Amino acid sequence: MISRLEHFLREIACGLRRSMGSHLAPVVLIAVALFIMGLFFAATRNMKELIHLAHGKVGITVYLSDGATEEEKKALSEMLPRLGGVRKAAYLSEDEALRRFEEELGTRSYLLEGVDENPLPASFEVDVYDDWKTADRMAELADKLRAVPGVESVVYGESWVGRLERWIYFVVALDLFLGIVLGLSTLLVVGNTMKLALEGRKDTVEVLRLVGGSRFQIRLPFVVEGAIIGLLSSTLAFAILYRTWRFAAARLSGVLFLDLPGTVLFFALGASLGGCGALLSINRYLRVKRG
Amino acid sequence: MISFRNVSKSYGQNVAVRDLSFHIERGEFIVLIGASGAGKTTVLQLLHHEIFPTSGVVTVGEYSSDTIRTSAIARLRRKLGFVHQDFRLIRDRSVFENVAIAMRVVGTPRRVIGKRVKEVLAEVGLLRRARDRVAELSGGEQQRVAIARALVNRPYILLADEPTGNLDPDTAAEIYALLDRANLGGTAVLLATHDRELIRRSKHRVLKLAEGMLVPGDFSAGAIRGDEGVRTGF
Numbered sequence A: 001m002i003s004r005l006e007h008f009l010r011e012i013a014c015g016l017r018r019s020m021g022s023h024l025a026p027v028v029l030i031a032v033a034l035f036i037m038g039l040f041f042a043a044t045r046n047m048k049e050l051i052h053l054a055h056g057k058v059g060i061t062v063y064l065s066d067g068a069t070e071e072e073k074k075a076l077s078e079m080l081p082r083l084g085g086v087r088k089a090a091y092l093s094e095d096e097a098l099r100r101f102e103e104e105l106g107t108r109s110y111l112l113e114g115v116d117e118n119p120l121p122a123s124f125e126v127d128v129y130d131d132w133k134t135a136d137r138m139a140e141l142a143d144k145l146r147a148v149p150g151v152e153s154v155v156y157g158e159s160w161v162g163r164l165e166r167w168i169y170f171v172v173a174l175d176l177f178l179g180i181v182l183g184l185s186t187l188l189v190v191g192n193t194m195k196l197a198l199e200g201r202k203d204t205v206e207v208l209r210l211v212g213g214s215r216f217q218i219r220l221p222f223v224v225e226g227a228i229i230g231l232l233s234s235t236l237a238f239a240i241l242y243r244t245w246r247f248a249a250a251r252l253s254g255v256l257f258l259d260l261p262g263t264v265l266f267f268a269l270g271a272s273l274g275g276c277g278a279l280l281s282i283n284r285y286l287r288v289k290r291g
Numbered sequence B: 001m002i003s004f005r006n007v008s009k010s011y012g013q014n015v016a017v018r019d020l021s022f023h024i025e026r027g028e029f030i031v032l033i034g035a036s037g038a039g040k041t042t043v044l045q046l047l048h049h050e051i052f053p054t055s056g057v058v059t060v061g062e063y064s065s066d067t068i069r070t071s072a073i074a075r076l077r078r079k080l081g082f083v084h085q086d087f088r089l090i091r092d093r094s095v096f097e098n099v100a101i102a103m104r105v106v107g108t109p110r111r112v113i114g115k116r117v118k119e120v121l122a123e124v125g126l127l128r129r130a131r132d133r134v135a136e137l138s139g140g141e142q143q144r145v146a147i148a149r150a151l152v153n154r155p156y157i158l159l160a161d162e163p164t165g166n167l168d169p170d171t172a173a174e175i176y177a178l179l180d181r182a183n184l185g186g187t188a189v190l191l192a193t194h195d196r197e198l199i200r201r202s203k204h205r206v207l208k209l210a211e212g213m214l215v216p217g218d219f220s221a222g223a224i225r226g227d228e229g230v231r232t233g234f
């Protein structure tokens, strides 16, 4: 067992020694591919954040009729949180509505002079979960609320929500499409690059086959070597990505970098792409031969 | 120990080996001769299970080409030694490493490896070069490394495919002497060659291939010199 482990370590070390020398190219090449992948990751994250921000502005306002009784208000305030999709509902009395309106008017609050009776109705401001912020579900929710006694009208910006929804669909689809295209082309680059690395190790592979190395013994060192190359590449790509982000963030506030899970995913992606690329290229090489 | 039973191997229309049957006994030394393209390499590859018969069965010890599982091929190869004309060494590693790799693959303990590798290197006269990189060795020395690697696990049989093809006559004779010595130690040897000089001096059983078929008759040196006449069969 120890000796077998030693076999692997030795093979990996030998492979890497060569990689360091004549195979610096794979690391750089894969790093470029990963860098583009990383840009895409960061863009996706920023886009998600934008969607989140846009969603934050989507909410339902339930205006109460002037004649709404206290019982009706109470019933509504108890019913709202139990309604599917509602995250929370806040009551806004006539007076509070007026005060807020004055605040919004700011210096132009003189407009309200001469209005001696508060024209604003009381309302509930309903906050909805993000996944309920689709045109269909919002309309359904609004219809439900319109039927409740004491409710005058329900407003949620129908056209807005519909447009936002279409936009999100488009962006998510584009993101997915780009992700797949990028992922596949990165795998292709890595596969081809590892083929070059394999070229320099063919003699070892041939010798291992000759002396009866198992499938595992022949492949593992190469796969680990690929994973390490991938990891080095992601480190390089990450460093460049970070610099790029610093550059962008200095000019454009609010641009986000990869978050922690994204970062972990990025390195894991580098390692597994390297390993898979190596496995693909060695399998293609060995496929013609049995054993 | 080793047998070919009605073995044929074709590549499309091209038939490399045709209905071949023979046995090799434990400890035997067999010289395989025949013109270029006669099928010598194909026979060795079949034995090594690098290729599989189109029909017929190749048996090596407990392994048979018709039933062997892919995972067992590696185990079988650990019991065979194979020497190629082009050596097949890892040029940028040391002589020691090149021999030791065959034992590491089997999982031999480190101390045993150290001892045994030195032993075989001494047998092929390369103990003093153990630390040198293979690339620094002459052709004859490289072939001796390959032989040491083939012998290090004490194989059933040593397969040699024109091991002297790239070497000058004197060096070839040295290599041949090494194969003889391994055979005296109990290892069966199957040597494919068209080195006439070598065949002329050999006292071993000779099989002759022509167009993938065994040519009936005795082609051993003695027989060819005419003092025993031509015997048929084996």
Ligand SMILES: Nc1ncnc2c1ncn2[C@@H]1O[C@H](COP(=O)(O)OP(=O)(O)OP(=O)(O)O)[C@@H](O)[C@H]1O
Binding pocket: B011, B014, B015, B016, B017, B034, B035, B036, B037, B038, B039, B040, B041, B042, B043, B194
């Ligand atoms: N992979 C292959 N694909 C197609 N034909 C092949 C293949 N390998 C061998 N052959 C054919 O099989 C026949 C026997 O080849 P083989 O290599 O066994 O001959 P050989 O006796 O070793 O010749 P040489 O002395 O030149 O090495 C030849 O006609 C050859 O062209």
Ligand SMILES: [Mg+2]
Binding pocket: B040, B041, B042, B161
């Ligand atoms: Mg040949």
